[in-house]
Amino acid sequence: MTRRHWQQVTPYLLLLPSTIFILIFFSYPMVESFALAFRADDGGWTLKHFEAMVTDVAFVPAVCTTLLLVVIIIPVQFVLALIMALLIQAKLKFSSIFLYIYSIPLGISELAAGIVWFALFTERGYLNSILINLGLLNTPFIFLSYQNTVWLISAVVLAEAWRATSIVMIILVAGLQSIPNEYLEAADVFGASPWDKVWRVILPLLKPSLQVALILRTILAFQVFAVVLAVTGRGLTLLAAEAYLWYNTYRNPNVAAALATLIMVLSIASTMIYLWGLRTPEEQSL
Amino acid sequence: MKSAALRRYLRRAFTYLLAIVVALWVLAPIYLLGVAAFSEQNAIYTFPKQFVASPFSTDTIAFFLRSTGVSKAITNSVIVALLTLFFTMLIGTPAGYAIARFLFRGRDAFRLLIVSTRAFPIVILSIPLAVSFIEWDLYDSVYSLALMHTALALPFTILTTSSVFASVPRDLEEAATTLGCNQFEAFLRVALPLALPGLAAAMLFTFVLSWNEVFAAVILTVRNRTLPALVLTVLDVSPTPYKFAGGFVMLAPSLVFMFFIRKYLFNLWGRVTK
């Protein structure tokens, strides 16, 4: 082969191992997952696993809680992440230390974060200790009670906002860094207040970053389960936690696969919605 | 004039205050778990709780580390994470380099393939793989879990290594080839040394990714649990000191690793989003 040919083939050779690996480890399980979800023991097609999934008492609460968490957590995370990102970009002294601190949760697992917040919210935990020390309570308040869904959800929302905001912050800071300073200076010259700058310059220019972060966070939010197990025990149930239970405890991979399929459909649907809802007209993409 | 200066000063002070409050929001929960983890075991049961670890004690941590299966689980976690690191670098770095350096037909299609894997929940990958691994006799092994983690981390590795290599100017490698290097030598002598810090950051992050992963780990293993898988499965039957110490041991690597990665975070994550 001539040098020319080698140069043309080289990139494909370099990509080959990854492509094969990804095809095996993504396409195969996907197909298998559908097979598990839709196949009966006799080999024919069936919807009975989905029937089992839907008729399970935990199913409706799981769907509702999952959706509710997504709807509450995402906005909280984005407001918090935007504040963090703007603080990082505010040219403060020690900003690299702030950046380090703000990004620590990025490396913390769902399970560990769940335990951290369990330590705060549990009956004999730190939150109750603080409230009693301040004289606001006489006896510990039971936040994580089965009957107290509002507190259960609040605790999970706080834990998730605490843990998973970092990634949004990083994406937003990267987006902010790509906005030329001249735009903000121009806004200054024309009399914009800091608030105006955020609303009229920064946010519109940040739309592509916001879109990516939204898609990523929403997909991950559908998969949340260890936080919830750690904070609430069995107090709340979620789709991913149900899938885990069906596989691990009830020993039924078929229904687990049906739940997995549902989670994927939800993920893809929400991605589509974001792509469509936040699409940037061609003339705006500089 | 003076009031404008005062207003600017106040605004600045407020910004610092806000930055510190946000920092406390992140740090305080970690600190409190740390207090619990480094108190004596019976201090954990006292109420109201104390807010400093006094007397400071490694008793609770030691109790956790001595508990059944913990040391083995930590070993497993480290092995899985290192294997994952090795596999992703072996397979992913060449692909990342190709995307960064070559213009070829199908480049965008490949990128799309990589990005679209993000939409696949771990849940949908783990369950059928567990079923297949049982059939193939690969079930409950650190190696098969490492393969699974490799699959999960590979797209990330490819995108991050490609952005790391893209940040090394192409000119430098070209200069090396005009000075007598072939393509591979140019990569080895110029691109690789310059990409090394970024690649190291990507590797640390891959390690953390695998160290933290729990769903696939708990589905794919039974006796060879990794640390998160072990802690999760005994969560509702374990005593409080076990939970707190376990939580702290699991998050400790993050405290150290993020410190080294922080400069590269935007390189790693920022460009991944493009």
Add this chain to the structure above:
Amino acid sequence: MAEIKLETVRKTYGKTIATRDVSLTIHDREFMVLLGPSGCGKTTLLRGIAGLDQIDSGRIFIGDHDVTDLPPRQRRIAMVFQSYAVFPHLTVYENVAFGLRMQRIADVDVKKRVRSAAELLHITDLLERYPAQVSGGQRQRVAVARAIAVQAEVLLMDEPLSNLDALLRLEMRAELKRLLKEVNSTVVYVTHDQVEALSLGDRIAVMKDGAILQCDTPLKVYDYPATQFVGSFIGNPPMNFLTGQVKVDGSSTTISAGGGTFKPSPLIQSALRDSASILLGIRAENIEASATAVGGALSGSVLVVEPLGSHNLLTVKVGAEYVKVNAHADVVFQPDQTIWLKLAADKIRWIDRQSGVAVA
């Protein structure tokens, strides 16, 4: 002996053609400048010679060797990049030594040759430093020293001065000229700066849209532009062009332009046809402006006067067209003043208006 010969070199990027079958011979030890606006294909051509990009068709010879299919390292070339491409992870010394190390040259000789290259470029004091610790201008010197140290027969330079500030560029230009006389390499130098091209080149190849329009000595290119584009790209201000019309009346051929009548030299008369549209090209310094009527001069009114110190640059409206004129600094003209312009007859160039090509 390192003559470079390009034969019908073609390179396309997708649908755009970067070089259209360019043929060019660069003599041994010649300093050839490739000059043109951005996107004209000059850098593509240089990268083709270097072997950094593969050409689509045509052949490239260096010396007696057909190097078309050879990788850069086998072409016996050295190159200075626009970005300098100085390796940030190596000291200045190791940067200059890089090419020598690749040739497995003994340490003693490496030392000697790095020293002498460093001395030539006055960077001896910087050898132990890292590129991040030296200034942009010094980094540029490192890049040149690195290219010179390998003593290649062909030295390729891609806009090496474009990243320097104006003063440094002027200084480095003169130094490069001195230096490259000493190294005995064939030099191919890409630039979009016509002053650089005029001051450095033995010959200049002016490029546009992937083709070479003219390849000649700086003076020839300046005085006898082959096309309207060359005339307007080279020189500051660009060459003036006035539209005119040819009139053939029996044996006499005249051209009327800008309100005056001109007699073209007998040499080109045969190439002119009656009532053909033609351009009169003349440089600003070849026009004499006077406040009083002069025989055979064109009249016009002053639009703008720009004092430039050594002279004044006038923009004069002649008929419906504009002419730039260099006037003595001590003669004062006012806007709206009517003046007379006398064109130096031997400096007038005639260009076919339709094709834009000089009439010869």
